[in-house]
Amino acid sequence: MVHPELIGFGPFFSSQLSLEELQSSLVGRAVADRGRSLLVRFPDGDHPVVVPGRLRAEGALPVVGDFVVASPGPARTVTRVLERRTWLSRNAAGGATAEQVLAANVDVVFVVQGLDEGPNPRRLERTLAAVHAGGAEPVIVLTKPDRAEDLAAALAEARAAAPAVEVEVASGLTGEGVAVLAARLRPDRTGVLVGPSGAGKSTLTNALLGREAQRTAPVRASDDRGVHTTSARELFPVPGGGALVDGPGIRELRLWDASGLDATFEDLAAIAARCRFRDCSHGAEPGCAVREAIAGGRIDAARVESHRKLALELARQAERREGGAARAERERWKAVSKALRRLSRERGR
Numbered sequence: 001m002v003h004p005e006l007i008g009f010g011p012f013f014s015s016q017l018s019l020e021e022l023q024s025s026l027v028g029r030a031v032a033d034r035g036r037s038l039l040v041r042f043p044d045g046d047h048p049v050v051v052p053g054r055l056r057a058e059g060a061l062p063v064v065g066d067f068v069v070a071s072p073g074p075a076r077t078v079t080r081v082l083e084r085r086t087w088l089s090r091n092a093a094g095g096a097t098a099e100q101v102l103a104a105n106v107d108v109v110f111v112v113q114g115l116d117e118g119p120n121p122r123r124l125e126r127t128l129a130a131v132h133a134g135g136a137e138p139v140i141v142l143t144k145p146d147r148a149e150d151l152a153a154a155l156a157e158a159r160a161a162a163p164a165v166e167v168e169v170a171s172g173l174t175g176e177g178v179a180v181l182a183a184r185l186r187p188d189r190t191g192v193l194v195g196p197s198g199a200g201k202s203t204l205t206n207a208l209l210g211r212e213a214q215r216t217a218p219v220r221a222s223d224d225r226g227v228h229t230t231s232a233r234e235l236f237p238v239p240g241g242g243a244l245v246d247g248p249g250i251r252e253l254r255l256w257d258a259s260g261l262d263a264t265f266e267d268l269a270a271i272a273a274r275c276r277f278r279d280c281s282h283g284a285e286p287g288c289a290v291r292e293a294i295a296g297g298r299i300d301a302a303r304v305e306s307h308r309k310l311a312l313e314l315a316r317q318a319e320r321r322e323g324g325a326a327r328a329e330r331e332r333w334k335a336v337s338k339a340l341r342r343l344s345r346e347r348g349r
Contacts, residue, residue: 006041006067007243008105008190013067016082021069025079030066030104031235033247038062040070040078041235050077064233064245065104065190086135088192091254097320099256103192103233103245108137108184112195112204115169116147119154121161122306125264126253127194128162129310132260136192139184140167143200145176160300163267172203182208185242190235197249205246210239214246258314265307271299282308 006029017027031046032039040049040062049070055061060081062068067082084104092100109131113119124140131138140158148154151169158167170177181204185191193201202214233247262269268290272280276287282304293299 007237008188009067010188012085013082017069026070026072026076028068028070029235030062030064030068033064033232033234035232040068040076042070047076050075052077055081063101063104064235065106067105088131088134088136088194089256090130090250091256091317093252093254097317102194102247105190106136106192106245107189108139108191110139110141110181110191110193112141112143112193112199112201113158114144114147114199115142115151115154116144118149119158119161121157121303124158124161125303125306126255126310128165129255129260129264130253132263133255133257134260138162138165140165141181141204142167142169143171143204145169145171161303170204172200172207175207178204178207182238182240185238185244187241190243190245192245193247194250196251199249201246201249205236205244208238208244209236255310255314255317258311258318261307261310261314265303268299268304268307
């Protein structure tokens with residue numbers, strides 16, 4: 001049974017359900033990450049679910065925001081995860097090469113940066129590339145406007161790093177800009193807040209929800225750095241419609257998918273299309289439109305260098321992924337060959 005008021009559930013998801021599932025299974029939305037367990041919102045309330053080892057082995061683990069099909073009963077078990085419409089992911093932190101989905105089926109990603117430290121253009125570009133790759137709409141949110149040395153300059157810097165993205169100023173303490181953000185979640189949309197610790201995400205969450213749902217703490221006086229107050233991701237219904245996901249601050253955002261790079265650097269791509277050579281590296285080649293634009297002040301050289309570094313990082317990561325896949329395939333065929341040899345010996349006896 002599907003609850004008609006399940007936030008974010010629509011034709012994209014209902015069309016994936018079989019008649020048997022509609023009649024004998026439950027559909028819910030994952031709303032909280034509890035470490036080794038997951039809390040799912042069903043028609044009859046929130047319940048912890050069992051995620052079987054089969055889904056873990058298949059790499060189909062549900063995350064906050066996913067819609068899942070589960071068996072009814074006291075110990076509800078997830079039978080499958082519905083295909084995601086959008087997502088926000090990164091390459092897992094540390095040395096591993098693996099995708100980590102942070103939130104699923106989100107319509108808008110609020111990219112939060114605190115004006116006490118000022119906008120970080122390079123971090124904005126990196127985060128926007130991840131957002132575009134997952135198909136959600138990005139919105140830059142600059143918090144703590146009372147701490148800005150020069151608000152107009154900060155806005156200009158953020159807009160230069162993201163020419164095609166809306167930039168909003170909001171304060172969870174004073175309420176400035178909160179209504180504008182809330183309007184982006186209505187009537188049935190899901191948003192997620194992403195940004196470093198201490199940027200004001202949890203304070204903003206509380207303001208959007210109209211209650212103290214998330215614990216907050218002041219930045220450390222010793223180094224003015226943010227303090228981790230949110231330890232797990234959670235999806236909250238927003239008064240007036242929609243839902244919001246808040247989670248821990250992201251210290252490291254390694255990109256997983258290169259498909260969002262062109263959308264992030266649309267302005268650069270438009271200029272590069274006028275270069276004399278299609279494979280122009282924007283170095284010493286004659287007729288380079290990008291170098292001309294830098295010289296004419298139409299684009300920042302640091303933005304061009306940022307694109308180069310991100311493209312190189314993604315190319316290297318793709319090589320590691322392909323290498324890992326090739327190794328896995330070799331190991332698979334080695335196991336098959338070993339099994340065939342053993343079978344041949346057994347038959348020979």
